Amino acid sequence: MTEPLGMHSRAPLRGLYAITPDWSDTRRLLTVTEVILATGCRLLQYRNKVASDCHRQEQAVALRGLTRRFDALLIINDDLDLALDCEADGVHLGEDDGELAQARSRLGADKILGASCYQDVALAEKAARAGADYVAFGSFFPSPSKPQARRAQPHLLSRGKMVSGKPVCAIGGITPDNAPVLVKAGADMVAVISALYDAPDPGAVARQFISYFDQEDTP
Numbered sequence: 001m002t003e004p005l006g007m008h009s010r011a012p013l014r015g016l017y018a019i020t021p022d023w024s025d026t027r028r029l030l031t032v033t034e035v036i037l038a039t040g041c042r043l044l045q046y047r048n049k050v051a052s053d054c055h056r057q058e059q060a061v062a063l064r065g066l067t068r069r070f071d072a073l074l075i076i077n078d079d080l081d082l083a084l085d086c087e088a089d090g091v092h093l094g095e096d097d098g099e100l101a102q103a104r105s106r107l108g109a110d111k112i113l114g115a116s117c118y119q120d121v122a123l124a125e126k127a128a129r130a131g132a133d134y135v136a137f138g139s140f141f142p143s144p145s146k147p148q149a150r151r152a153q154p155h156l157l158s159r160g161k162m163v164s165g166k167p168v169c170a171i172g173g174i175t176p177d178n179a180p181v182l183v184k185a186g187a188d189m190v191a192v193i194s195a196l197y198d199a200p201d202p203g204a205v206a207r208q209f210i211s212y213f214d215q216e217d218t219p
Contacts, residue, residue, distance in 0.1 A: 013134050013167040016209040017043040017189040021197045022050045026059050037070040039206040047077035060086040104131030119152045121163045128164040135164050139172025144194045154185035176208045183212045
């Protein structure tokens with residue numbers, strides 16, 4: 001029986017949102033991701049901008065198996081066809097990656113649709129109307145993945161949540177040192193690539209990120 005949207009039994013749209021780097025070494029990717037998921041991270045986005053279609057298919061399928069082991073959600077970045085092919089939990093789209101309403105129609109009601117809204121709360125409102133389940137803002141800090149990205153301010157998080165009525169994700173240069181500012185500002189998720197995957201101890205860093213949300217949830 002399909003669960004209603006927003007009532008997924010495995011993971012809420014909250015907490016550390018790990019995003020994979022552009023690694024060609026699938027074994028290395030799986031090894032580090034397993035460490036991150038083992039700490040309690042339950043949100044993973046597969047993103048690889050440089051791999052071939054065949055290689056991306058291979059990695060996505062392998063990550064689908066890994067996330068199932070840990071009852072974690074797998075979201076595919078920018079590729080609806082791949083998300084459907086590997087039976088991912090959803091897809092995340094930027095403003096140039098296709099119409100959100102069409103993606104919602106193809107995904108069905110039980111899959112997750114995320115939308116990049118950059119620094120624009122109007123985009124968040126539009127995305128919510130088109131069927132997005134969460135909206136993402138950034139870049140909040142200088143990012144190795146997108147060094148030229150425009151900056152977003154923390155107040156966008158609470159404003160975007162109010163306007164869209166959806167969980168909000170912060171992205172861009174997020175580290176254990178600056179994440180608390182964003183969590184306090186209203187981020188339901190912090191999306192992290194380099195600070196996790198390039199860390200000497202990804203598991204320890206993941207636990208630190210997760211602890212910030214545990215603190216917020218404590219009465």
